[in-house]
Amino acid sequence: xxxxxxxxxxxxxxxxxxxxxxxxxxxxxxxxxxxxxxxxxxxxxxxxxxxxxxxxxxxxxxxxxxxxxxxxxxxxxxxxxxxxxxxxxxxxxxxxxxxxxxxxxxxxxxxxxxxxxxxxxxxxxxxxxxxxxxxxxxxxxxxxxxxxxxxxxxxxxxxxxxxxxxxxxxxxxxxxxxxxxxxxxxxxxxxxxxxxxxxxxxxxxxxxxxxxxxxxxxxxxxxxxxxxxxxxxxxxxxxxxxxxxxxxxxxxxxxxxxxxxxxxxxxxxxxxxxxxxxxxxxxxxxxxxxxxxxxxxxxxxxxxxxxxxxxxxxxxxxxxxxxxxxxxxxxxxxxxxxxxxxxxxxxxxxxxxxxxxxxxxxxxxxxxxxxxxxxxxxxxxxxxxxxxxxxxxxxxxxxxxxxxxxxxxxxxxxxxxxxxxxxxxxxxxxxxxxxxxxxxxxxxxxxxxxxxxxxxxxxxxxxxxxxxxxxxxxxxxxxxxxxxxxxxxxxxxxxxxxxxxxxxxxxxxxxxxxxxxxxxxxxxxxxxxxxxxxxxxxxxxxxxxxxxxxxxxxxxxxxxxxxxxxxxxxxxxxxxxxxxxxxxxxxxxxxxxxxxxxxxxxxxxxxxxxxxxxxxxxxxxxxxxxxxxxxxxxxxxxxxxxxxxxxxxxxxxxxxxxxxxxxxxxxxxxxxxxxxxxxxxxxxxxxxxxxxxxxxxxxxxxxxxxxxxxxxxxxxxxxxxxxxxxxxxxxxxxxxxxxxxxxxxxxxxxxxxx
Amino acid sequence: xxxxxxxxxxxxxxxxxxxxxxxxxxxxxxxxxxxxxxxxxxxxxxxxxxxxxxxxxxxxxxxxxxxxxxxxxxxxxxxxxxxxxxxxxxxxxxxxxxxxxxxxxxxxxxxxxxxxxxxxxxxxxxxxxxxxxxxxxxxxxxxxxxxxxxxxxxxxxxxxxxxxxxxxxxxxxxxxxxxxxxxx
Numbered sequence: 001x002x003x004x005x006x007x008x009x010x011x012x013x014x015x016x017x018x019x020x021x022x023x024x025x026x027x028x029x030x031x032x033x034x035x036x037x038x039x040x041x042x043x044x045x046x047x048x049x050x051x052x053x054x055x056x057x058x059x060x061x062x063x064x065x066x067x068x069x070x071x072x073x074x075x076x077x078x079x080x081x082x083x084x085x086x087x088x089x090x091x092x093x094x095x096x097x098x099x100x101x102x103x104x105x106x107x108x109x110x111x112x113x114x115x116x117x118x119x120x121x122x123x124x125x126x127x128x129x130x131x132x133x134x135x136x137x138x139x140x141x142x143x144x145x146x147x148x149x150x151x152x153x154x155x156x157x158x159x160x161x162x163x164x165x166x167x168x169x170x171x172x173x174x175x176x177x178x179x180x181x182x183x184x185x186x187x188x189x190x191x192x193x194x195x196x197x198x199x200x201x202x203x204x205x206x207x208x209x210x211x212x213x214x215x216x217x218x219x220x221x222x223x224x225x226x227x228x229x230x231x232x233x234x235x236x237x238x239x240x241x242x243x244x245x246x247x248x249x250x251x252x253x254x255x256x257x258x259x260x261x262x263x264x265x266x267x268x269x270x271x272x273x274x275x276x277x278x279x280x281x282x283x284x285x286x287x288x289x290x291x292x293x294x295x296x297x298x299x300x301x302x303x304x305x306x307x308x309x310x311x312x313x314x315x316x317x318x319x320x321x322x323x324x325x326x327x328x329x330x331x332x333x334x335x336x337x338x339x340x341x342x343x344x345x346x347x348x349x350x351x352x353x354x355x356x357x358x359x360x361x362x363x364x365x366x367x368x369x370x371x372x373x374x375x376x377x378x379x380x381x382x383x384x385x386x387x388x389x390x391x392x393x394x395x396x397x398x399x400x401x402x403x404x405x406x407x408x409x410x411x412x413x414x415x416x417x418x419x420x421x422x423x424x425x426x427x428x429x430x431x432x433x434x435x436x437x438x439x440x441x442x443x444x445x446x447x448x449x450x451x452x453x454x455x456x457x458x459x460x461x462x463x464x465x466x467x468x469x470x471x472x473x474x475x476x477x478x479x480x481x482x483x484x485x486x487x488x489x490x491x492x493x494x495x496x497x498x499x500x501x502x503x504x505x506x507x508x509x510x511x512x513x514x515x516x517x518x519x520x521x522x523x524x525x526x527x528x529x530x531x532x533x534x535x536x537x538x539x540x541x542x543x544x545x546x547x548x549x550x551x552x553x554x555x556x557x558x559x560x561x562x563x564x565x566x567x568x569x570x571x572x573x574x575x576x577x578x579x580x581x582x583x584x585x586x587x588x589x590x591x592x593x594x595x596x597x598x599x600x601x602x603x604x605x606x607x608x609x610x611x612x613x614x615x616x617x618x619x620x621x622x623x624x625x626x627x628x629x630x631x632x633x634x635x636x637x638x639x640x641x642x643x644x645x646x647x648x649x650x651x652x653x654x655x656x657x658x659x660x661x662x663x664x665x666x667x668x669x670x671x672x673x674x675x676x677x678x679x680x681x682x683x684x685x686x687x688x689x690x691x692x693x694x695x696x697x698x699x700x701x702x703x704x705x706x707x708x709x710x711x712x713x714x715x716x717x718x719x720x721x722x723x724x725x726x727x728x729x730x731x732x733x734x735x736x737x738x739x740x741x742x743x744x745x746x747x748x749x750x751x752x753x754x
Numbered sequence: 755x756x757x758x759x760x761x762x763x764x765x766x767x768x769x770x771x772x773x774x775x776x777x778x779x780x781x782x783x784x785x786x787x788x789x790x791x792x793x794x795x796x797x798x799x800x801x802x803x804x805x806x807x808x809x810x811x812x813x814x815x816x817x818x819x820x821x822x823x824x825x826x827x828x829x830x831x832x833x834x835x836x837x838x839x840x841x842x843x844x845x846x847x848x849x850x851x852x853x854x855x856x857x858x859x860x861x862x863x864x865x866x867x868x869x870x871x872x873x874x875x876x877x878x879x880x881x882x883x884x885x886x887x888x889x890x891x892x893x894x895x896x897x898x899x900x901x902x903x904x905x906x907x908x909x910x911x912x913x914x915x916x917x918x919x920x921x922x923x924x925x926x927x928x929x930x931x932x933x934x935x936x937x938x
Contacts, residue, residue, distance in 0.1 A: 063885075064885055064886075073885055074885050074886070074887060075885070075886050075887070076886060076887040076888065077881050077886050077887065077888035077890070077928055079886075080881065080886055081928075205889065206889075206893075209887035209889075210887060212887070213887055213908060216906060216907070216908060219906075220906045220907070236889055236892070236893050239899070239903075239904055649893075650887075650888070650889060650890065650893065651890060651928060662928075664928040664929065664930060665928050667925070667926065667927075667928065668890040668894070668926045668927065668928040669890070669894075669926075687848070688845075688896070689818070689845060708896075708898075709898070
């Protein structure tokens with residue numbers, strides 16, 4: 001919102017800039033005709049508040065919302081170029097159908113008729129489980145909700161997944177098994193209160209830049225704040241590190257246990273917290289006492305962990321002592337911990353450190369998972385957008401849960417299947433095998449982003465594929481039989497829920513481009529054409545969908561009853577539980593100030609400061625897990641001696657459908673490269689900018705070498721954004737047996753100079 | 755649609771006023787956009803021009819197509835080999851094929867450790883100085899933290915002592931108007 005005073009300030013700045021011969025592009029572009037609308041950034045899971053500048057039906061500028069407490073007016077460089085994505089030439093404007101091998105323009109009627117007819121034929125001939133839906137952590141909560149109702153409630157299949165399976169599933173599994181409830185206990189507010197940031201498998205500076213700024217500000221204003229990084233690669237985040245441990249990719253589980261070993265043996269643990277608030281369990285779920293936990297840890301001395309992980313024992317002790325001596329501590333993690341064959345265990349072991357020291361549930365202390373996508377938490381984890389869950393942290397396996405949801409959906413309770421559907425990798429394998437004959441893919445690009453991607457192109461080629469997308473072409477639309485133009489961010493309203501349990505409203509400020517339609521309405525109209533007229537008749541506005549979903553959260557640990565559209569339009573988001581319209585939202589769960597905790601009877605809170613009331617917790621207790629070390633799924637060997645790890649860079653996002661529309665970002669980061677440590681490069685005779693051949697057991701590709709002291713020797717890193725160099729084809733699709741999340745972060749590779 | 759806020763069109767005249775200068779601004783920006791570097795191993799521009807016989811062997815030798823013929827830059831340098839870092843920066847090859855092929859010794863090995871130019875940040879154009887988190891110049895600098903670095907507020911600074919003037923930062927800068935320029 002730009003008031004007069006701000007405008008004058010801006011004008012003065014422009015004048016000052018003009019006087020020295022340069023201009024502020026954002027401020028000059030945002031002329032006086034611009035209307036500013038409060039919204040949320042389209043990119044990562046941080047949830048930065050943006051002001052969208054709209055003028056004459058076009059998005060002309062984006063600036064940070066200085067009233068939003070997440071980012072205080074700051075944004076990263078990606079966000080600045082979002083208007084280019086909205087009005088890009090690559091926007092898909094009309095429905096398209098593949099005819100004689102080519103996608104040709106058609107109208108909505110024909111396109112949806114075809115999809116409805118095909119889906120109904122498949123359903124009739126092969127049953128509902130021959131259909132599948134693959135969604136996105138970038139879809140709005142309302143969109144995922146519509147898909148959920150259509151597939152789980154009406155078609156009657158739980159084959160409904162989303163790409164958060166590829167990034168956050170291990171964190172969900174970790175939280176559920178450790179503290180009994182998904183998502184963090186605290187919020188970003190803890191960043192300004194903590195004495196230690198331990199960043200595990202997170203390149204915060206590039207993947208969550210605005211949170212990194214907050215970490216830096218905390219360190220600047222409070223220089224005693226410590227930063228410890230655990231990551232096989234030195235990243236731009238290292239500019240503030242006090243200590244960096246470099247475990248070999250996939251060999252850090254022993255390291256976490258060794259840190260616990262030091263904490264236990266140096267007297268840093270909080271025995272009274274452990275006693276009152278936790279169970280201790282072994283890998284089979286058997287209960288143990290503290291003594292046997294200590295015995296278990298004796299197997300993980302720093303020396304032993306050093307031998308496994310490659311991190312010097314002295315550094316492990318040092319990190320543990322920093323953790324123990326810090327009055328408060330935040331552990332932040334992302335894909336480095338999640339995209340692993342034992343991602344859930346890795347999450348458990350990190351949360352253990354907070355449970356044994358009592359560094360949880362107090363200001364400045366938390367085990368805090370950073371989410372990658374803007375609505376992975378809101379739409380998919382909370383909204384039930386995976387094959388085993390239902391809206392409002394419910395489970396398909398739970399009969400009462402199925403009943404509650406079926407009632408609200410107005411479908412027979414028996415429609416929702418009790419058995420979880422196929423998880424992401426199984427789903428795409430199902431397409432390969434022909435078990436799944438039709439799939440609806442919304443707002444994501446699996447042909448590019450799946451691990452071992454080429455393996456799954458077969459099924460996409462052979463089966464009936466519908467893709468609802470805002471951009472064309474993507475690697476996935478190459479395989480589509482029908483492509484439906486989806487309205488993009490700023491062209492539709494809806495809610496995004498970010499990393500810190502905060503739900504924020506986004507307005508639709510311009511008309512959809514071309515014939516594009518809102519995804520939720522595409523699904524609604526498809527449902528009607530499939531014969532579910534009655535079930536989908538009521539969904540005329542986004543608010544109706546949101547209100548129905550909101551009703552399903554009533555009384556749940558993620559209570560959103562107080563988050564009405566009316567209220568969300570005024571405030572900068574609300575942090576659940578927020579049970580009533582008067583409630584301000586909750587900073588810390590499971591403790592004083594949490595409305596659900598406060599309402600608990602006094603005897604439950606006796607002798608304790610936290611009560612873990614989440615759906616998977618018993619007796620209000622969290623669980624300290626005795627998880628053994630496990631090696632990665634594909635260790636390096638003589639044939640493939642180098643560990644390949646993949647990730648992201650600041651300038652780009654995912655598969656480039658959005659950031660690829662800004663020439664400036666393409667110039668800054670034009671193509672893929674492999675980062676090779678100079679030690680390794682020397683051995684292999686590789687020079688900077690040489691073309692090299694990278695091979696894994698799944699394929700090979702040619703790529704430019706960047707010889708740089710970032711990955712530790714023995715490890716190489718490739719960003720995954722470019723379809724010209726799709727590194728995911730080389731990634732391993734081995735997945736965590738618990739979370740079903742694939743191990744993108746470790747593959748055995750070899751490199752040769754071309 | 756929703757959330758319309760107060761329109762400030764009555765101040766439109768100020769913007770029109772500013773726009774009068776837009777063309778001029780654009781021109782000056784373009785001049786900067788055309789800022790160039792001399793090839794590795796060259797002496798100061800005057801001496802370089804004297805020695806170079808415009809055989810363009812260095813341009814053919816450059817494996818990264820970073821060297822090109824100056825065109826419509828300024829009368830002095832036009833038609834001589836230069837580097838336009840906004841298009842392609844110098845790779846600073848360890849064996850300097852451009853120097854090796856230079857017969858008239860306009861480019862000489864003993865000068866190959868001299869910076870190709872002096873780099874300066876234009877704070878007004880730089881995102882990091884204008885509430886955006888952007889570190890492209892620093893992360894892409896082939897020298898690492900020692901030539902261009904972030905201060906504790908994430909604003910980039912150049913350490914002229916360590917900078918070899920390769921121009922990668924200029925090439926990589928995602929700002930709409932060039933936020934890094936060459937000063938001569």
